[in-house]
Amino acid sequence: MPPLPLPRLSSRAQAMKASEIRELLKLVSRPSMISFAGGIPDPALFNVGMFQDAYRDAFAGPSIAREALQYSTTEGYLPLRQWIADRMGQSGIKAGADNILITSGSQQALDLIGKLLLDAGDTVVTARPTYLGALQSLSAFEPTFAPLDAEHRTGSEAPKMLYLVPDFANPDGRTMSVAARHDALALADRLGAIIVEDGAYSALRYEGEDLPSIAALDQQRASSIEATRTLYCGTFSKTLSPGLRIGWICGPATLIRRLTLMKQGADLHTATINQIVMHHAAVACFDVQVERSRAIYRVRRDAMLAALGRYAPAGTTWSRPQGGMFIWLQMPAHIDAACLLEQAIRSDIAFVPGGAFFPDGTGRNTMRLSFSLCDEAQIEIGIFKLCGLINAHASARPLVVNA
Structure with a gap:
C-alpha cells in the first residue's frame, strides 16, 4: 500500500530545515573520525x-x-x-x-x-x-x-x-x-x-x-x-x-x-x-566542574591554535578566542567549505561549514572548528590533515591579486 500523501502543512512548517550540525553529527560517529564539528562538552568531564x-x-x-x-x-x-x-x-x-x-x-x-x-x-x-x-x-x-x-x-x-x-x-x-x-x-x-x-x-x-x-x-x-x-x-x-x-x-x-x-x-x-x-x-560541585573544564579546554584551544600556526596555508585566517569551544577559520574566497567537507569526511575529519551560521547563506569560505571533544594528539593530526586539504583546494585555483 503506498504511503499517504503529506497533509497540508503550515507555511512555517514547510519552511523549516534540519540543523546542519545535527545532521552532520549522524555521519561522524565512526571511531576513526576526528570531529571538530559538534560544540558539545567532553563526556569524560561529567561527574x-x-x-x-x-x-x-x-x-x-x-x-x-x-x-x-x-x-x-x-x-x-x-x-x-x-x-x-x-x-x-x-x-x-x-x-x-x-x-x-x-x-x-x-x-x-x-x-x-x-x-x-x-x-x-x-x-x-x-x-x-x-x-x-x-x-x-x-x-x-x-x-x-x-x-x-x-x-x-x-x-x-x-x-x-x-x-x-x-x-x-x-x-x-x-x-x-x-x-x-x-x-x-x-x-x-x-x-x-x-x-x-x-x-x-x-x-x-x-x-x-x-x-x-x-x-x-x-x-x-x-x-x-x-x-x-x-x-x-x-x-x-x-x-x-x-x-x-x-x-x-x-x-x-x-x-x-x-x-x-x-x-x-x-x-x-x-x-x-x-x-x-x-x-x-x-x-x-558547580565551581569545581567549571574549573576542571576550563583547564582541559584551555589546553585543547592552545593545541588547535598552535597546530593552525604550523600548518595553515597562506591566505587562511582564524580567531583566537579567550574562552568557549570554537575557533572560526576563514579560507581564500574561492574555497567552498561545504564542498571541502565531503573530502574531509572521507579523510576522517569533520567540521561545520560556516554558511550555516549566516541567515543569507553567505560565508561559504568559512568553517567552525570545535576543540572541546578532541585531545591534543587528535587535534594535531586533524588540523594537519585539514590544512592539507585546504592547501590543495587553494592551489587548485590560484588567487588573483589585484594590481
Missing part, C-alpha cells in the same frame, strides 16, 4: 558519581521521591531557581526566584522568547555569523534577520529583538567589548527592542578578565531588574550536563510571567526529577 548520588538522594525518602516523580510548577523547582538567582547576583544581576523560569535547555528558552515577541515579518538583529540554533528556532516565527552593524530605523519597522552572544560566541568565538555591550543597550533603547543575551559559554573563560554581562550593565543603569530590557538565557549544558536539559531565562518578572504561560502550553514544566538532580549537582 558521573555525583549524579548517581543525586538520583539516589532524590529517592532516599518517600516525600522527596513523590515530589521528584510528580507534576511541578511551570516556573520550576524553587530551590534551583533560587540557586540560579543567587549565582546571577554574584555576577551583578540582582534577581529573585520570580525572575527565573526553568526551561528545557536554553534552546527552549529561545523558542519561548520567539513566541512571546515575534510576528511574521518582524526584524531580529544578530551578529553575523551567529548561532545556528537561534536562527533555526527563531525562523519558525518568520522574521527577517538584520546585521548588528546596519542602520535600524525606529517606528513600525524597528527591530523587536537583538539576539547577542557576548562571550565566546558560537560560532566564531568573539567576545564583545564593554563598549560594544553599552552600544547594544543604547541601540535597544532607541529601537524600543528587547535584548536576548545568550550566556551559554560565559563560564568557560581561559584568559583575561571577566566582563559584565549585558544584563548586568542594563541593571546598573536601570537600578532594578524590573526596569531592564534584557532577557538572559543560561544553561547547565556546557558546564554540568547537557543530557538533563536544564536551562533558564532571567528577566523582569512581568516578562517571566508571560513566558511561563508560553511554557505551560508547550510542555507544562521541565522534568521535576531532572531539576532536583541538577540542583544537587550545582550545590555540590
Whole structure:
C-alpha cells in the first residue's frame, strides 16, 4: 500500500530545515573520525558519581521521591531557581526566584522568547555569523534577520529583538567589548527592542578578565531588574550536563510571567526529577566542574591554535578566542567549505561549514572548528590533515591579486 500523501502543512512548517550540525553529527560517529564539528562538552568531564548520588538522594525518602516523580510548577523547582538567582547576583544581576523560569535547555528558552515577541515579518538583529540554533528556532516565527552593524530605523519597522552572544560566541568565538555591550543597550533603547543575551559559554573563560554581562550593565543603569530590557538565557549544558536539559531565562518578572504561560502550553514544566538532580549537582560541585573544564579546554584551544600556526596555508585566517569551544577559520574566497567537507569526511575529519551560521547563506569560505571533544594528539593530526586539504583546494585555483 503506498504511503499517504503529506497533509497540508503550515507555511512555517514547510519552511523549516534540519540543523546542519545535527545532521552532520549522524555521519561522524565512526571511531576513526576526528570531529571538530559538534560544540558539545567532553563526556569524560561529567561527574558521573555525583549524579548517581543525586538520583539516589532524590529517592532516599518517600516525600522527596513523590515530589521528584510528580507534576511541578511551570516556573520550576524553587530551590534551583533560587540557586540560579543567587549565582546571577554574584555576577551583578540582582534577581529573585520570580525572575527565573526553568526551561528545557536554553534552546527552549529561545523558542519561548520567539513566541512571546515575534510576528511574521518582524526584524531580529544578530551578529553575523551567529548561532545556528537561534536562527533555526527563531525562523519558525518568520522574521527577517538584520546585521548588528546596519542602520535600524525606529517606528513600525524597528527591530523587536537583538539576539547577542557576548562571550565566546558560537560560532566564531568573539567576545564583545564593554563598549560594544553599552552600544547594544543604547541601540535597544532607541529601537524600543528587547535584548536576548545568550550566556551559554560565559563560564568557560581561559584568559583575561571577566566582563559584565549585558544584563548586568542594563541593571546598573536601570537600578532594578524590573526596569531592564534584557532577557538572559543560561544553561547547565556546557558546564554540568547537557543530557538533563536544564536551562533558564532571567528577566523582569512581568516578562517571566508571560513566558511561563508560553511554557505551560508547550510542555507544562521541565522534568521535576531532572531539576532536583541538577540542583544537587550545582550545590555540590558547580565551581569545581567549571574549573576542571576550563583547564582541559584551555589546553585543547592552545593545541588547535598552535597546530593552525604550523600548518595553515597562506591566505587562511582564524580567531583566537579567550574562552568557549570554537575557533572560526576563514579560507581564500574561492574555497567552498561545504564542498571541502565531503573530502574531509572521507579523510576522517569533520567540521561545520560556516554558511550555516549566516541567515543569507553567505560565508561559504568559512568553517567552525570545535576543540572541546578532541585531545591534543587528535587535534594535531586533524588540523594537519585539514590544512592539507585546504592547501590543495587553494592551489587548485590560484588567487588573483589585484594590481
